Amino acid sequence: MSVVSFDRLAVPKHGGTIKPSDKGLLVPDDPIIPYIEGDGIGPEVVLAARKVLDFAVDAAYGGTRRIVWLKVKAGEEAEEDYGELLPKDVFKAIEHFAVALKGPLTTPIGGGFRSLNVALRQHLDLYANVRPIFWVPGVPSPLKEPWKVDLIIFREATEDVYAGIEWARGSPEVEAVRKFLKGEFGVTLGADSGIGVKPISEFASKRLVRKAFRYAIDKGRESVTLVHKGNIMKFTEGAFKQWGYEVAESEFGESVIGEKDLWDKFDGKVPEGKILVKDRLADNMLQQILTRTDEYDIIATTNLNGDYVSDAAAGLVGGLGIAPGANIGDFAALFEPIHGSAPKYAGQNKVNPTAEIFAGTMLLEHLGWDEAASLVRAGVEKAVEAQEVTYDLARKIKGATRVGTKEFAEKVTHFMA
Ligand code: NAP
Numbered sequence: 001m002s003v004v005s006f007d008r009l010a011v012p013k014h015g016g017t018i019k020p021s022d023k024g025l026l027v028p029d030d031p032i033i034p035y036i037e038g039d040g041i042g043p044e045v046v047l048a049a050r051k052v053l054d055f056a057v058d059a060a061y062g063g064t065r066r067i068v069w070l071k072v073k074a075g076e077e078a079e080e081d082y083g084e085l086l087p088k089d090v091f092k093a094i095e096h097f098a099v100a101l102k103g104p105l106t107t108p109i110g111g112g113f114r115s116l117n118v119a120l121r122q123h124l125d126l127y128a129n130v131r132p133i134f135w136v137p138g139v140p141s142p143l144k145e146p147w148k149v150d151l152i153i154f155r156e157a158t159e160d161v162y163a164g165i166e167w168a169r170g171s172p173e174v175e176a177v178r179k180f181l182k183g184e185f186g187v188t189l190g191a192d193s194g195i196g197v198k199p200i201s202e203f204a205s206k207r208l209v210r211k212a213f214r215y216a217i218d219k220g221r222e223s224v225t226l227v228h229k230g231n232i233m234k235f236t237e238g239a240f241k242q243w244g245y246e247v248a249e250s251e252f253g254e255s256v257i258g259e260k261d262l263w264d265k266f267d268g269k270v271p272e273g274k275i276l277v278k279d280r281l282a283d284n285m286l287q288q289i290l291t292r293t294d295e296y297d298i299i300a301t302t303n304l305n306g307d308y309v310s311d312a313a314a315g316l317v318g319g320l321g322i323a324p325g326a327n328i329g330d331f332a333a334l335f336e337p338i339h340g341s342a343p344k345y346a347g348q349n350k351v352n353p354t355a356e357i358f359a360g361t362m363l364l365e366h367l368g369w370d371e372a373a374s375l376v377r378a379g380v381e382k383a384v385e386a387q388e389v390t391y392d393l394a395r396k397i398k399g400a401t402r403v404g405t406k407e408f409a410e411k412v413t414h415f416m417a
Helices: 044-060 076-082 090-099 114-125 172-185 202-218 237-252 259-266 282-293 303-318 355-369 370-385 405-416
Strands: 019-021 023-028 032-036 069-071 099-102 128-135 150-156 223-228 257-258 275-281 296-301 324-328 335-339
Touching: 032 044, 032 090, 032 172, 044 223, 044 355, 044 370, 069 150, 076 172, 090 099, 090 114, 099 355, 114 335, 128 202, 128 303, 128 355, 150 355, 172 257, 172 275, 172 335, 202 237, 202 296, 223 282, 223 303, 223 355, 237 257, 237 275, 259 282, 282 303, 282 335, 296 303, 296 355, 324 355, 335 355, 355 405
Parallel strands: 032 069, 032 099, 099 335, 150 296, 223 275, 223 296, 257 275
Antiparallel strands: 019 023, 128 150, 128 324, 324 335
């Protein structure tokens, strides 16, 4: 048994530890799950989500399963307590207990971390940023047929322009790189240029695409689309596409079919049990999620494309208050809303906890507790259907009653009962 020692965390005496294994996670009936409340509106939405999840687990398993929550401090409250924004306890807890629920963290301005979230993903090697985008009936949408949106975006999270390799105009590093490029390759860059580096590796691309295919097969999904900008960036984005197809063919050949075969041999109809693999340019993809929404299912893409595509897609189904995400590696997973800490609404019992609640349903599904996850989704759908919603939705739904964060969560549990 691995032994872990924390600086300040008091690990609950009762509760089991989730263990990764070759066959997936080994989950006890009473797993200890760390949670990070986060900054700004974080504590309110995380509390709301925990209450909903606890209720759902109890209801789904008749009291035989429960989550043993372990509070871990990160962000502003960790700064006060530990004197640093991301103490080692945070990394150790997520690694040791294998999953965690997280609220949004405010990005510190100037010095230290570029972003706490990026630091967590990189440190824990949570290389797949997974963002499901689906419509909850009743949530206002700019689409005529929002029920056609059912996407899961697998966004590579460790490299691309997010790797943080960039230098300011006029810096010694830029001068050195300019000189190198000129001397070695005859490439001239203006003296007033900033320079960023976009690394895309075979290893990182393939493991991300592999995760997307495994998920597609496990969950019986219809297609995986590789999204890239390879017409312009051939050796980064183009290589991502090529490596993606290599994974599809060499590792999942029995289960997938390409677009050419689909039309040449099957008249455009995907054979039973096969997953269609296709690729689209990122700019085209942004258009196609609007015009041919239901032709897309799972999307696997590079870091920056994934950021754009997932935010655009989230806008189709009700925006930031709704959309959850997960950061998943081989050994740990962190579940959080896509939205930030919205400091102007902190402490007002005002914002929508749905994105955090849905982050919780992703966590439950990750544990294999699908029954509880389904209960939560149904509870949210019924609460929205009853038109008792937080300000963000109330302002768009005619005749809706506006409720607070806490009251919305109570409504959700009421509808699960
Ligand atoms: P934000 O916190 O996401 O808020 C932007 C706007 O989105 C809010 O003003 C609000 O819009 C809407 N919104 C966000 N969460 C909502 C919720 N739960 N319910 C209803 N509406 C919601 O973005 P930001 O103001 O740009 O960022 C604030 C801080 O959060 C920054 O430090 C940023 O770096 C950080 N951040 C953290 C994460 C993370 O931890 N994963 C992610 C993104 C940003 P209206 O005012 O129009 O109603």
